[in-house]
Amino acid sequence: MGIRVDRERCVGAGMCALTAPDVFTQDDDGFSEMLPDGPAVPETHPLVREAARACPVGVGLTVTQPSPPGRPSR
Numbered sequence: 001m002g003i004r005v006d007r008e009r010c011v012g013a014g015m016c017a018l019t020a021p022d023v024f025t026q027d028d029d030g031f032s033e034m035l036p037d038g039p040a041v042p043e044t045h046p047l048v049r050e051a052a053r054a055c056p057v058g059v060g061l062t063v064t065q066p067s068p069p070g071r072p073s074r
Contacts, residue, residue, distance in 0.1 A: 002043035002063060003023070003034065003043050003048060003061075003062070003063050004061070005024070005031075005032050005033055005034060005060065005061055005062075006023040006060050006061070006062065007031055007032075007033070009057055009060045010031045010032050010057070010060040010061075011056065011057055011060065012026065012029070012030035012031045012032070013055070013056045013057075014026050014030070014032065014062075015050060015051065015054035015055055015056060016032050016051035016052070016054065016061050017032060018034060018054075019051040019054050020045075020048055020050070021049050022035070022047075023035060023045075023048055023051070024045070024061075029061040032060065032061065036049060043063045044047045048063055049063055
């Protein structure tokens with residue numbers, strides 16, 4: 001999956017959990033993480049992309065496009 005939460009840069013604002021609650025949550029320390037038993041949501045889902053845009057630090061949540069067949073992902 002092309003969705004990653006960078007716990008080193010996350011400031012715990014919770015915008016991703018508010019924007020896409022079926023995909024993200026916050027841990028006991030208030031930092032964002034993907035729901036462990038959440039649904040398989042593609043990185044192209046509009047709420048996942050909106051959650052990445054809503055991240056106040058702009059790097060706490062990364063969404064990458066899947067690579068076309070035969071090309072490595074970035």
